[in-house]
Every structure is written in C-alpha cells, then in structure tokens.
Amino acid sequence: MSEPMESVVTTAPPDVAERVEAVNWARVTAELDARGCATIENLLTDDECRSIAGLYSERSAFRSRVVMSSHGFGSGEYQYFDYPQPGLVAGLRTAIYPYLVSIANRWHESMRFDTRFPATHAEYLERCHNAGQRRATPLLLSYGPGDYNCLHQDLYGDHVFPLQLAVLLSEPGRDFAGGEFVMTEQRPRRQSRAEVVPLRRGDAVVFAVRHRPVRGKRGCYRVNLRHGVSRVRSGQRRALGVIFHDAS
Numbered sequence: 001m002s003e004p005m006e007s008v009v010t011t012a013p014p015d016v017a018e019r020v021e022a023v024n025w026a027r028v029t030a031e032l033d034a035r036g037c038a039t040i041e042n043l044l045t046d047d048e049c050r051s052i053a054g055l056y057s058e059r060s061a062f063r064s065r066v067v068m069s070s071h072g073f074g075s076g077e078y079q080y081f082d083y084p085q086p087g088l089v090a091g092l093r094t095a096i097y098p099y100l101v102s103i104a105n106r107w108h109e110s111m112r113f114d115t116r117f118p119a120t121h122a123e124y125l126e127r128c129h130n131a132g133q134r135r136a137t138p139l140l141l142s143y144g145p146g147d148y149n150c151l152h153q154d155l156y157g158d159h160v161f162p163l164q165l166a167v168l169l170s171e172p173g174r175d176f177a178g179g180e181f182v183m184t185e186q187r188p189r190r191q192s193r194a195e196v197v198p199l200r201r202g203d204a205v206v207f208a209v210r211h212r213p214v215r216g217k218r219g220c221y222r223v224n225l226r227h228g229v230s231r232v233r234s235g236q237r238r239a240l241g242v243i244f245h246d247a248s
C-alpha cells in the first residue's frame with residue numbers, strides 16, 4: 001500500500017511528460033481561443049486520481065488549509081500543497097506550462113498587456129519568487145454533500161499566468177452527483193455567458209484565469225472570466241488545481 005503512494009509523492013511517473021506531449025494541443029489551443037476553456041480526457045489514471053485524492057488527509061503535504069465558508073468562498077475546503085510538491089503535481093506543472101506559454105503570450109499581445117512569459121516553468125517561477133510570490137499554489141479541493149465553490153479568480157499577487165487547469169479526481173455518478181465545473185464570461189456591455197464543463201475522473205479542464213481576448217469588429221477586446229463549482233448534490237468530490245504562478 002505505501003509503495004505506490006510514496007512513488008506518487010516523491011517522483012513524477014516517468015510517462016507524465018509523454019502523456020502531456022501526446023495531448024492534441026492544436027485542439028486544446030483552438031478550444032481555448034474559441035471559448036476560454038478546453039478539456040483533456042484521461043490526463044490522470046484512476047490510480048493516480050486515488051493516490052492524489054488520498055493525500056488530503058496527509059496534513060504534512062500542505063502549507064495551509066482553507067475552510068471555504070469562513071471566507072464566503074462557498075462551502076467545502078481545500079489545502080495548498082507545500083514545496084516540495086508531490087512528484088505528479090510538480091511533473092504536470094512543469095510538463096504542461098510549455099504548451100500553454102505560446103497561447104499566454106499570444107493572448108497578452110492581443111489584449112495589449114505588456115507582460116510576456118518565459119519558455120520554461122522554472123524561469124517563470126524564478127520571476128514569481130524574485131517578486132516575493134514564493135508560496136506554492138497547486139491545491140487539493142474536497143467537497144461533500146451541499147458544498148460548492150463560488151465563482152472566483154485565482155489571483156495571488158501581481159504575477160498572473162493567464163491559464164490554469166483543474167483535474168477531477170472523483171467519478172461523477174458514482175462518487176458524487178452535481179458538483180459541475182462552471183465558468184462564466186463577462187463581456188463588456190453584454191450579459192454574462194456560462195459554460196458547464198462535463199468531466200469524468202482523470203479529465204482536466206484548462207481555462208483562462210482572469211481574461212481572454214475575443215476578436216470583435218474593431219480588433220480584439222478582453223473579456224473577464226470566473227470559475228467555480230455548482231452544488232454537490234450527494235457524495236464526495238475531490239479535485240486537483242494546478243495554477244502556474246505562485247502566491248505572495
């Protein structure tokens with residue numbers, strides 16, 4: 001029992017980078033450009049989902065725990081992983097970043113933001129850390145019956161990488177009901193648009209953290225996005241959040 005857990009905690013499975021490389025990034029990029037979110041099916045195996053979800057009770061793996069109702073964030077709780085990160089989490093962060101950086105840079109150019117992002121996650125983390133954003137942001141969320149996550153944006157300082165992902169670690173229909181991942185998009189002078197993202201266990205959703213560019217008649221404009229989770233009707237739902245900037 002302890003061996004598979006150990007291997008998840010300390011080292012990334014050797015094929016995580018290959019699995020990330022095998023993702024159809026052209027499709028993911030097209031979906032992100034079209035609507036600000038994209039799913040990746042079967043990013044993690046059932047065993048990996050179980051192992052990561054099971055870490056929730058290992059308090060030493062985390063730097064802090066947040067009870068959402070205490071802050072008006074919703075209901076349920078989450079914990080931020082501490083450095084050193086579990087190998088799988090660190091491995092995903094490192095392997096996925098290079099595929100998102102070109103989208104991030106292109107989006108920033110379209111939205112006329114000055115910041116550009118370096119090619120590797122190590123370089124980007126160095127930038128965050130030098131600016132005082134040194135605390136790890138990947139998190140494990142845990143929801144029970146009646147719990148939900150209010151619409152929000154994961155901003156932790158001036159440095160914001162514009163894309164993040166969440167991986168569902170529980171199986172809808174079996175482990176829980178309800179608890180859909182939701183994204184809303186607020187367009188200037190228009191009503192908001194909601195997107196419900198269907199996920200199965202092991203699937204990831206990649207999505208815009210705060211803004212994305214939309215092409216209009218007179219060039220690109222920026223829209224404002226938020227994400228959250230609808231009420232869990234029954235059962236237990238866990239998810240892994242991977243955010244690329246660190247926190248101050």
Ligand SMILES: O=C(O)CCC(=O)C(=O)O
Nearest residue numbers: 141166181229239240241
């Ligand atoms: O529970 C989820 O699916 C989403 C959690 C979330 O807000 C995040 O990963 O940033």
Ligand SMILES: [Fe+2]
Nearest residue numbers: 153154227241
């Ligand atoms: Fe979030």
